[in-house]
Amino acid sequence: xxxxxxxxxxxxxxxxxxxxxxxxxxxxxxxxxxxxxxxxxxxxxxxxxxxxxxxxxxxxxxxxxxxxxxxxxxxxxxxxxxxxxxxxxxxxxxxxxxxxxxxxxxxxxxxxxxxxxxxxxxxxxxxxxxxxxxxxxxxxxxxxxxxxxxxxxxxxxxxxxxxxxxxxxxxxxxxxxxxxxxxxxxxxxxxxxxxxxxxxxxxxxxxxxxxxxxxxxxxxxxxxxxxxxxxxxxxxxx
Amino acid sequence: xxxxxxxxxxxxxxxxxxxxxxxxxxxxxxxxxxxxxxxxxxxxxxxxxxxxxxxxxxxxxxxxxxxxxxxxxxxxxxxxxxxxxxxxxxxxxxxxxxxxxxxxxxxxxxxxxxxxxxxxxxxxxxxxxxxxxxxxxxxxxxxxxxxxxxxxxxxxxxxxxxxxxxxxxxxxxxxxxxxxxxxxxxxxxxxxxxxxxxxxxxxxxxxxxxxxxxxxxxxxxxxxxxxxxxxxxxxxxxxxxxxxxxxxxxxxxxxxxxxxxxxxxxxxx
Amino acid sequence: xxxxxxxxxxxxxxxxxxxxxxxxxxxxxxxxxxxxxxxxxxxxxxxxxxxxxxxxxxxxxxxxxxxxxxxxxxxxxxxxxxxxxxxxxxxxxxxxxxxxxxxxxxxxxxxxxxxxxxxxxxxxxxxxxxxxxxxxxxxxxxxxxxxxxxxxxxxxxxxxxxxxxxxxxxxxxxxxxxxxxxxxxxxxxxxxxxxxxxxxxxxxxxxxxxxxxxxxxxxxxxxxxxxxxxxxxx
Ligand SMILES: Nc1ncnc2c1ncn2[C@@H]1O[C@H](COP(=O)(O)OP(=O)(O)OP(=O)(O)O)[C@@H](O)[C@H]1O
Ligand SMILES: [Mg+2]
Numbered sequence: 001x002x003x004x005x006x007x008x009x010x011x012x013x014x015x016x017x018x019x020x021x022x023x024x025x026x027x028x029x030x031x032x033x034x035x036x037x038x039x040x041x042x043x044x045x046x047x048x049x050x051x052x053x054x055x056x057x058x059x060x061x062x063x064x065x066x067x068x069x070x071x072x073x074x075x076x077x078x079x080x081x082x083x084x085x086x087x088x089x090x091x092x093x094x095x096x097x098x099x100x101x102x103x104x105x106x107x108x109x110x111x112x113x114x115x116x117x118x119x120x121x122x123x124x125x126x127x128x129x130x131x132x133x134x135x136x137x138x139x140x141x142x143x144x145x146x147x148x149x150x151x152x153x154x155x156x157x158x159x160x161x162x163x164x165x166x167x168x169x170x171x172x173x174x175x176x177x178x179x180x181x182x183x184x185x186x187x188x189x190x191x192x193x194x195x196x197x198x199x200x201x202x203x204x205x206x207x208x209x210x211x212x213x214x215x216x217x218x219x220x221x222x223x224x225x226x227x228x229x230x231x232x233x234x235x236x237x238x
Numbered sequence: 239x240x241x242x243x244x245x246x247x248x249x250x251x252x253x254x255x256x257x258x259x260x261x262x263x264x265x266x267x268x269x270x271x272x273x274x275x276x277x278x279x280x281x282x283x284x285x286x287x288x289x290x291x292x293x294x295x296x297x298x299x300x301x302x303x304x305x306x307x308x309x310x311x312x313x314x315x316x317x318x319x320x321x322x323x324x325x326x327x328x329x330x331x332x333x334x335x336x337x338x339x340x341x342x343x344x345x346x347x348x349x350x351x352x353x354x355x356x357x358x359x360x361x362x363x364x365x366x367x368x369x370x371x372x373x374x375x376x377x378x379x380x381x382x383x384x385x386x387x388x389x390x391x392x393x394x395x396x397x398x399x400x401x402x403x404x405x406x407x408x409x410x411x412x413x414x415x416x417x418x419x420x421x422x423x424x425x426x427x428x429x430x431x432x433x434x435x436x437x438x439x440x441x442x443x444x445x446x447x448x449x450x451x452x453x454x455x456x457x458x459x460x461x462x463x464x465x466x467x468x469x470x471x472x473x474x475x476x477x478x479x480x481x482x483x484x485x486x487x488x489x490x491x492x493x494x495x496x497x498x499x500x501x502x503x504x505x506x507x
Numbered sequence: 508x509x510x511x512x513x514x515x516x517x518x519x520x521x522x523x524x525x526x527x528x529x530x531x532x533x534x535x536x537x538x539x540x541x542x543x544x545x546x547x548x549x550x551x552x553x554x555x556x557x558x559x560x561x562x563x564x565x566x567x568x569x570x571x572x573x574x575x576x577x578x579x580x581x582x583x584x585x586x587x588x589x590x591x592x593x594x595x596x597x598x599x600x601x602x603x604x605x606x607x608x609x610x611x612x613x614x615x616x617x618x619x620x621x622x623x624x625x626x627x628x629x630x631x632x633x634x635x636x637x638x639x640x641x642x643x644x645x646x647x648x649x650x651x652x653x654x655x656x657x658x659x660x661x662x663x664x665x666x667x668x669x670x671x672x673x674x675x676x677x678x679x680x681x682x683x684x685x686x687x688x689x690x691x692x693x694x695x696x697x698x699x700x701x702x703x704x705x706x707x708x709x710x711x712x713x714x715x716x717x718x719x720x721x722x723x724x725x726x727x728x729x730x731x732x733x734x735x736x737x738x739x740x741x
Pocket of ligand 2: 046047048082157
């Protein structure tokens with residue numbers, strides 16, 4: 001089932017920071033279901049694009065619109081940041097926090113957080129302060145916190161950047177399951193293998209511009225631009 | 239902090255400020271407070287009249303200012319000219335003399351300036367000024383009764399004090415004595431403060447006994463016509479007590495190191 | 508040096524014999540300073556948090572003002588409060604001058620900028636960490652403040668304690684507005700000033716030692732109550 005807040009439309013979106021254009025202009029429609037993977041070299045604007053879509057950035061030019069009124073839209077999305085935000089609370093309270101904002105009683109919120117932690121394979125002492133977690137465990141915690149409200153659209157900014165192979169596989173399974181349950185996922189990654197495994201379609205960014213967009217399989221078989229070709233082949237461009 | 243404990247604290251503060259018995263605020267000079275006589279008189283006043291006297295210990299200038307603003311009910315000071323002006327301006331209903339003590343010249347025990355050999359207070363001061371760099375003098379410099387008495391003596395000696403040897407500290411008697419002890423300097427002090435002072439160091443009594451050193455204390459009840467809230471009746475009761483025979487006996491019986499400090503000289507109405 | 512040992516001895520003697528005057532002035536010091544700290548916290552903590560999370564036109568001015576007020580000499584605060592509470596001042600009818608309430612008012616003015624300023628810094632740092640997450644989770648303005656204040660509670664406790672430390676050791680303002688009246692407005696610090704004036708350094712030092720002990724005791728008690736030592740991992 002397609003989420004009622006979709007499609008998301010970007011029309012000539014531009015971001016300027018410190019007198020420099022760091023993103024855009026980008027025009028694109030994000031509809032339907034599945035996983036979109038955002039690819040591109042460092043500094044190409046992946047994080048900026050995701051943040052724009054999620055509404056964390058003020059646009060310098062252009063417009064961005066969801067299918068529904070604004071306050072409906074915000075609560076139905078979630079975002080997993082490139083560096084997980086650690087609240088000064090226990091692991092379980094970090095995960096349960098979004099439910100607490102929704103007014104869910106502490107006990108119930110904690111139980112759901114504990115269940116989710118188990119599903120995700122976050123096998124740590126949940127009452128420990130979140131700061132004791134390893135880098136990979138922090139990523140899983142952040143993912144759990146993003147999933148706990150069962151978002152209809154989920155943005156992930158390099159969620160597997162510091163995970164080992166086993167954990168990466170676990171996360172991919174979770175994401176695939178979420179997609180099958182109808183969650184629309186937009187995710188950036190530098191892991192080409194992961195992109196191949198997950199991508200229903202690809203957004204390829206270079207110097208802030210969206211230079212290629214299309215179904216995943218086709219992209220990996222025959223990328224249209226030399227930049228994309230070099231990126232997936234792992235070439236070092238001059 | 240819970241809201242409840244905040245309330246409790248506030249309530250406690252409120253209670254602390256809401257007085258139970260009749261309280262009367264009286265501004266007195268540091269020299270009087272330092273004499274220790276207050277500790278003898280206040281409990282007896284409370285017993286005899288039921289009035290709890292709260293003392294505000296300040297310089298004469300500030301004491302009169304407090305009376306003028308109506309922040310105290312009565313004033314007990316020792317600066318004749320200022321008192322007369324205070325009454326003339328209508329801040330007090332009248333001025334009532336209670337008792338006197340005397341000022342003394344205190345200085346380094348070796349008395350290098352020879353101030354102790356003088357026959358008058360003015361001559362004693364002149365000797366100190368004449369010693370130049372050989373002697374230092376600490377002045378209260380705070381517009382207090384003691385400070386005014388000091389200035390009157392300089393005037394009588396025909397000297398305008400100033401220069402390196404003259405240190406105006408702008409503080410109370412105790413602080414000024416501390417400074418004098420630290421610098422081994424001369425200073426004009428009231429006898430009571432001097433006898434009660436614990437940090438004498440090398441200081442000693444150098445000169446005493448001149449009539450110019452006479453120090454009259456007077457009681458000034460704040461004028462209720464200016465400040466309707468002042469406790470005029472209590473102030474009147476206190477005046478009656480201060481001029482009574484009970485007061486006379488206590489005041490003249492008060493001794494430090496075997497010395498009588500105050501002489502009662504109130505005139506009966 | 509002798510005075511120091513005399514002072515220590517005297518302090519012990521006063522404490523062991525539970526000297527009535529000592530208990531009275533210590534009680535007043537505690538009541539006034541704790542009261543002022545509570546009131547100042549009630550004003551300063553939300554104010555600091557509010558300045559930290561809200562952008563408004565005079566923000567920089569307010570912050571600069573707070574920092575300037577932190578350095579205000581207590582005597583000046585005392586004088587201003589004195590003039591206002593004096594019988595011939597605008598609030599004279601309240602009859603508050605030379606009462607513990609006046610001392611609390613003066614100390615609130617001295618302490619609030621300190622608490623607000625430290626709270627502002629603490630919350631601002633945490634807000635920088637939490638900003639994206641709280642915006643992303645669509646937390647309301649109120650929820651943001653509550654979350655920040657709760658998660659920054661350790662730093663805020665420090666702010667409160669800094670305020671208390673300043674209040675309990677303050678002499679200039681409460682001397683002026685309290686008047687150092689025996690059995691009414693005499694606090695530890697004003698008593699110390701008095702004993703120093705009398706040249707009784709041993710007694711003054713003894714009271715000083717009691718003051719230090721009191722400040723330490725309050726700090727420990729608050730830390731213990733709030734259990735921050737246990738969660739010092741944050
Ligand atoms: N607030 C800002 N001010 C100035 N420049 C910025 C700002 N935010 C981002 N940039 C710049 O914009 C460009 C894109 O940044 P962005 O974080 O979107 O890249 P990215 O594709 O996510 O890179 P990476 O793969 O390293 O995460 C970078 O060159 C970055 O330095
Ligand atoms: Mg990035």
